[in-house]
Amino acid sequence: MESTTQQCLSLAVSTVVFALRPHPSTGRTTPWLPLVRRIREPYEGLWALPGGPLEDDQDLADSAGATLLRTTGLAPRHLEQLYAFGNVDRSPGERVVSIVYWALVRRDEDARAIDGDNVEWFVADDVHGLAFDHDVIVRYALDRLRAKITYSPIAHAFVTDEFTLAQLREVYEAVLGRALDPANFRRQILAQGAVEPTGRHVTGTSHRPPALYRSNPAHSRHSLTIEETS
Amino acid sequence: MESTTQQCLSLAVSTVVFALRPHPSTGRTTPWLPLVRRIREPYEGLWALPGGPLEDDQDLADSAGATLLRTTGLAPRHLEQLYAFGNVDRSPGERVVSIVYWALVRRDEDARAIDGDNVEWFVADDVHGLAFDHDVIVRYALDRLRAKITYSPIAHAFVTDEFTLAQLREVYEAVLGRALDPANFRRQILAQGAVEPTGRHVTGTSHRPPALYRSNPAHSRHSLTIEETS
DNA sequence: TCAAAAGTGTTATTGATACACCCATGA
DNA sequence: TCATGGGTGTATCAATAACACTTTTGA
Structure with a gap:
């Protein structure tokens, strides 16, 4: 039963975007990802996954693709749904359900990538202290990437x-x-x-x-x- | 960025509930699932996955568990998120995003299961002609069950x-x-x-x-x- | 001719599969 | 003692891993 009840929650789509770049200290190639600095409460000033509210006329994957374009200037090469996070307490204040995608960026495209405002790239394994439950999401996306590359x-x-x-x-x-x-x-x-x-x-x-x-x-x-x- | 925009869409949680019962013709044990007859438009009269709108104070998995209780009278033994379906055109009229879970029912509990109103069980592989995109969802859940049992x-x-x-x-x-x-x-x-x-x-x-x-x-x-x- | 990475060959080990065979019980 | 499924042993084949060795180039 998919009912018609009006709901007091917002639905967001976020994306974990992976590109491979040299590690700043070891020099070995390793996964990086772009994060966006939050410019409003909650978690103002902290880094968070790029994303935004789902538009009425937009499919879920389209929304994730638009996010990728906005933050990196690139079209998605590989884009796949990761998980839907929706615990009641995951966001202070309003209830937010986030459907999270993960994307892979080709090395040649990554070279001509342009970052948006307040966007910065980080070594994926070193990321911590993010807004919301985004630490957990990044960890999960990395695990999935490492598992999936062995059979796909x-x-x-x-x-x-x-x-x-x-x-x-x-x-x-x-x-x-x-x-x-x-x-x-x-x-x-x-x-x-x-x-x-x-x-x-x-x-x-x-x-x-x-x-x-x-x-x-x-x-x-x-x-x-x-x-x-x- | 998890924004605060108000949205004109509804969020539902549905569940694919599997139990193992003998096939009516061959007698061999096979996956079955409960379906609910729709009592309103769209797709009135057709069978659909059990589910309902996400309540404000309810975690996603709790909503799926409540669905299982309502349709089978059982508490979830295994409950896991399957996928979020949210294409713009998947439901006529209002935009509906469905987060789908799948659950497994133990054979001993299944024996004491009680069906709710308008609930009927079907052989999972024979299910077709469901409301919305639920044919695809059932197919996907079966594939996932068969894949996952080999490594988990x-x-x-x-x-x-x-x-x-x-x-x-x-x-x-x-x-x-x-x-x-x-x-x-x-x-x-x-x-x-x-x-x-x-x-x-x-x-x-x-x-x-x-x-x-x-x-x-x-x-x-x-x-x-x-x-x-x- | 040397270094360095491409590419081939060979062996040992592990895991999956098929199937022969023995075990313990009720009828 | 026979039928039936529980449980063990074992040979075969395929996939994996380790590593020696040959090939082709620029310097």
Whole structure:
């Protein structure tokens, strides 16, 4: 029964946007995310996930995509619903239910990203002290990213159209936080059929020129994903 | 930014409730779910998932639990968020965003379940022609149930406190829809440490008395689950 | 010719699967 | 003693991990 009762709560859509950048101290590639400084109560002055109220004429994923555009200037490459947070006490004052998405930004697009006002990027694992329950949300999104990359080809969303297996491996290593054996990685990726060789090679390297691959669209979609027109 | 804008949409919580019962024709145990007949427009007369508007003072999971109580007379054994559905056009007329949960009912509790008015149970795989986008939701919940049972001890939510491995195996077979090798099933279940022997045995069988087990609470919780006070 | 990363080959280990076989009970 | 499902043993095959080794380039 989806009733017609008028309700005294607001519905917001927020997004955890991940991009891979070098860690400022170690230099190793690691997930980063953009946060927005709150300019009003509650939690004025604190950092929070980018988001906003759901518009009447906007699908949930569209709202998340618009947020991504506003904060990073980019269109979503991978956009997926994470979870709906709606505990009564999660926001002081008004009741707010937040539907949270997570998005992945490609390394080449990330390079030409432009931050909006009051937007700053942080190393995802170091984030804490956020407004609302956003610490928990970021933690959950990171866990999900790390779990999903092991059984789904989402890593492709971080690389350019054509890529070397070393670049793809760097994505896995950045997300999982550990080194992977290049030989076994190559075999596993090729065996699952999610990439196919373009026949072209990178030139100008000081070593054997690596082959270029592209992701195989026939294999890239999993049955358990809800299809949404982004 | 979780803004304070007033919105012209309603927020509902619906629940896909699964119980295992014999299939009316084949006799094999299979997932069933309760549906509610709609008594008003839109979709008047059609079957729909049990649910209702989110109350101001109610957490999301509490709302789903109340729905389960109303339709089956039972308290939730396993209750978990499935997905938030909110496309603009999913409900004619008013904009409705539905946060959908799924619940599992134990076989012993299911036996003493009492249906509410206009509530009827159906074989989950045969359900179609529901109101709104509920066909898609049921399909998605079934997919998730079948996927999750392979890597998480949710099967325990279908059996009594003490159970034989044959009973637990019947749950897996009912959900997955195929027979499992009893010998290998035993080893896999015991190896993952999610069950422990009680030391007691079933008596009165016309064959070797099977041992009774209980689920091991230390192992039963996975890191990727959001903790909710049901 | 040397360094460095691409790419191939080989072996050991682990886990899944299939299935033969013994055990304990009631009828 | 027979039928029935509980429970154990074991061989086979596939996936994973570890690592030695060859290839191709620029410097």
